Amino acid sequence: MDWSSKSGRLKETVCRKALVILDGKGLIDLPSDDVRVLQRGVKSRSLPLVQCADIACDLNELGEIKLELVTSRYSKASRIWKSLMDTHHYLGSGPLCGAQLRYLIHSSIYGYLGAFSFSSAAWSLKERDKFIGWTEAARRDNLQRVVCNSRFLIIPTVRVSNLASHVLGRCSGRIVDDWASRYGVQPVLLETFVDPDRFLGTSYRAANWMYAGRTSGRRAAQRQDGAGPKEILLYPLRHDWREILCVEPRIGLCERPRIAEPTDWVEEEFGTVEFYDPRLSRRFFDIVRNFYTQPQASIPQACGSYAKTKAAYRFFGNERITMDRVLQAHVESTVGRIKSHGVVLAVQDTSSLNYTTHQATEGLGPINTQKDQSVGLLIHDTMAFNTEGTPLGLLDxxxxxxxxxxxxxKYRRGQLPIEEKESMKWLKSYRAVHQVQKLCPQTMIVSVGDREADIYELFLEAAQAPLGPKLLVRCERTRNRKTGDDFLWEQMNQQAVAGIQVIHIPRKGCQLSRDAKLEVRHAQVELQSPQGKGYPSVQVWMVHACEVEYPKAVRSPLEWMLLTTVETSTFEQACERLSWYAKRWGIEVYHRTLKSGCKIEDRRLSTAESIEACLAIDMVVAWRIYHLTKLSREVPDSPCTTFFEEAEWKALYAFSRKDPPKEVPTLRQVTRMVASLGGFLGRKGDGEPGTTSLWRGLQRLDDIAATYLVLLPKFRAGP
Structure with a gap:
């Protein structure tokens, strides 16, 4: 373990405290004498070393006033400082917390006039933190730049007007260099606490310290002298102090440590999640487990009790719980799965969530036309798929x-820059995928989008990042893309047919699934910048596929014009690009699973931010259900323990067949059994189960497994 601070100094105090805690828990055994040395007891008051005479004069009559830094705890100055504090300050000489600097106030004529000290800032203060405006992550990273004026003393017999404010002004100018010299960190903000029952804080206010609120104080049973609520005063040491303190640490993907021994898939998937509170992490894991075992249940039904339901609503309302924080851990797990594949498709798509019936929810916006009056949220997500169509997880x-x-x-979007349009969502997701590509240099990631992604700025960004993700986008005919002197579609019609390719088209609405026969053309083209943009041209490959010999019932035959930055110079490569784009339908299946399987549009929460936090969990649950559906087809003979707990598959066999096997069954066998609980018949022409029957079956499996665990000990015990 690293027991050194950012400045390289050893954390002796933290180490001492840790040893005492470990000894108290019985994890180590310290000799009793060592424990007494490590523990900080209350020190007795020392005898006064300084004789203080009555002084009543003007400030300019004190002579030269020096602020003497105490350089050693064993020096005479240190003994004088402790003596003054123990004699005249109601809190005594300490102990002071953490890093500290102590000063003596000395007059060239009268001697010592007082003393003061600075030490580490308070760990957490509601009113102070609200005044600063920093997040939990920023507070933990930047708290070292806040220093507490923990003691300030003018000897009571010294009655000199403006002396206190004069000293405060001088010490605030000196503390920056002294603190940086000893600890290697330049403070930007000072804090102190004034007991309103004892003092008015007039000297601090005269020195331009700002009032930031009151502390809560300790509980009544724990209060001693000076432990009641205190006023919080702050003093900025530079004009941009708030900007500096509010900067969050830059923690990239896959830089947080994972849980060493996860107990289940939840801890494995979200092993790097960080809420800066272990209670929130435990609550989060419980909520994910509840949502997964009952994906269609409401929050009260999934939680199972009033106390857990109330805790869940509080969890979603906590400002620390954000969609980005929840999903970052899942994205990091997705990166691990991506590294085992040579080609990964990062499919982007947009969907809307309708909350029109939730009139009490704040922060919603229109999602359709003005006449429709529907309100809700929009989501734009990027899902990683392998080339077989198995979802690997969310990337953005x-x-x-x-x-x-x-x-x-929409009437003025032609005059708006891309940064002010909703179309910017495609570039943001592409940039997020670019960060993942840096972590997976052995994998080629291809960003896939439908006709809405036909944005020239997106092609330009992909062309300018040769080591970044590749691009595969379906072209929108109304864009009238130009390639030299011709339009894109006109140039493609001049190309000869390279071959015939058959792809499977899944069912969509009333249109049945079918195998489409496509004429394929391909060529390399140079896209010209849209008129008035002034962008450079971009080299891409185009693949055109047009359905022929289609059934009469097909109202709109398939026609794709694909643009890609992946080299496509042969018919086989063109067919591969068509196969990649066909996997884009997977994200539409995922959205259906999210809405119908997880009932995200039925979640009733008070604010849009709470819905987003809940949505983050539901999105991962929906992915896992979809992942199970596809994985049972891709690797059907793998053991079922890759997805199911031992108690789950044994309970399932005991319920369905009455004869649990001695060997672990395959993933396909257990998946079909779970789907049968959700209505899957498993007939010869039914194929493999889909997400609908799986999410229904998972809800029943949870109850079956719970009953199995209750009855199993009694069954083993016998009559």
Whole structure:
């Protein structure tokens, strides 16, 4: 373990405290004498070393006033400082907390006039933290730049007007260099606490310290002298102090430590989640487990009790619980799965969540037309798929509500920069995928988008990042893309047919699934910048597929014009690009699982931020259900323990077949049994189960497994 601070100094105090705690828990055994040395007891008051005469004069009559830094705890100055504090200060000489500097106030004519000290800032103060405006992560990272004026003493017999404010002004100018010299950190903010029952804090206010609120104080049973609520005063040491303190630490993907021995898939998937409170982490894991075992249940039904339901609503309302923080841990797990594949498709898509019936929810916006009056949230997510179509996990999620007052935006979007358009969502997701690509240099990640992603700025960004993700986008015909002197579609019609490719089209609405026969053309083209943009041209490959010999019942035959930055110079490569784009339908299946399987649109929460936090959990639950569906087809003979606990599959066999096998069954066998609980019949022509029957079956499996665990000990005990 690293027991040194950022400045390289050893954390002796922290180490001492840790040893005492470990000894108290019985994890180590310290000799009793060592424990007494390590523990900080209350020190007795020392005898006065300084004789203090009555002084009543003007400030300029004190002569030269020096602020003498105490350089050693064993020096005479240290003994004088302790003597003054123990004699005249109601809190005594200490102990002071953490890092500290002590000073003596000395007059060239009268001698010592007082003393003061600075030490480490308070760990957490509600009113102070609210005044600063920093997040929990920023507070933990930047608290070292806040220093507490923990003691301030003018000897009671010294009655000199403006002396206290004069000393405060001088010490605030000196503390920056002295603190940096000893600890290697430049403070930007001072804090102190004034007991309102004893003092008015006039000297601090005269020195321009700011009032930031009151502390809560200790509980009544724990209060001693000076332990009641105190006023919090702050003094900035530079004009940009708030900007410095509010900067969050830059922790990249896969830089947080994972749980060493996860107990289940929840701890394994979210092993790097950080809420800076172990109670929140435990609550989070419980909520994810409850949502997964009952994906269609409401929050009260999934939680199972009033206390757990109340805790869940409080959890979603906690400002520390954000969608980005929850999903970052899942994204890091997704990165681990991506590294085992040569090619990964990062499919982007946008969907809307309708909360029109939730009139009490704050922060929603319009999602359809003004006449429709529907309100809700929009989500733009990026899901990673392997080339077989198995979802590996989410890579990026954006969620927002449109501004109700921002009307008529579509009529002026031609004058707006890309940064002010919703189209920017495609570039943001591409950049998020770019960060993942840096962590997976052996994997080629291809960002896939439908016709809405046909944005020239997206192609330009992909072309300018040769080591970044590749791009595969379906072209929108109305864009009228130009390639030299011709339009894109005109140039493609001039190309000869490279071959015929058959792809499977899944069922969509009333249209049945079918195998589409496609004529394939491909060519390399140079896209020209849209008129008036002034961008450079971009080299891409185009793949055109047009359905032929289609059934009469097909109203709109398939026609794709794909643009890609992946080299496509042969018919086989063109067919591979078509196969990649066909996997884009997987994200639509995922959205259906999210809405119908997890009932995210039925979640009743008070604010849009709470819905986003809940949505983050539901999105991972929906992914896992979909992942199970596809994985049971891709690797059907793998053991079922990759997804199911031992108690789950044994309970399932005991319920369904009455004869649990001695060997672990395959994933396909158990998946089909779970789906049968959800209505899957398993007939010859039914194929493999889908997500609908699986999420229904998982809800029943949870009850079956719980009953199995209750009855198993009694069964083993016998009559």
């Amino acid at each position: 999620v954006q969620c927002w509500a449109r501004n109700r007052l921002d009307k008529g935006k």
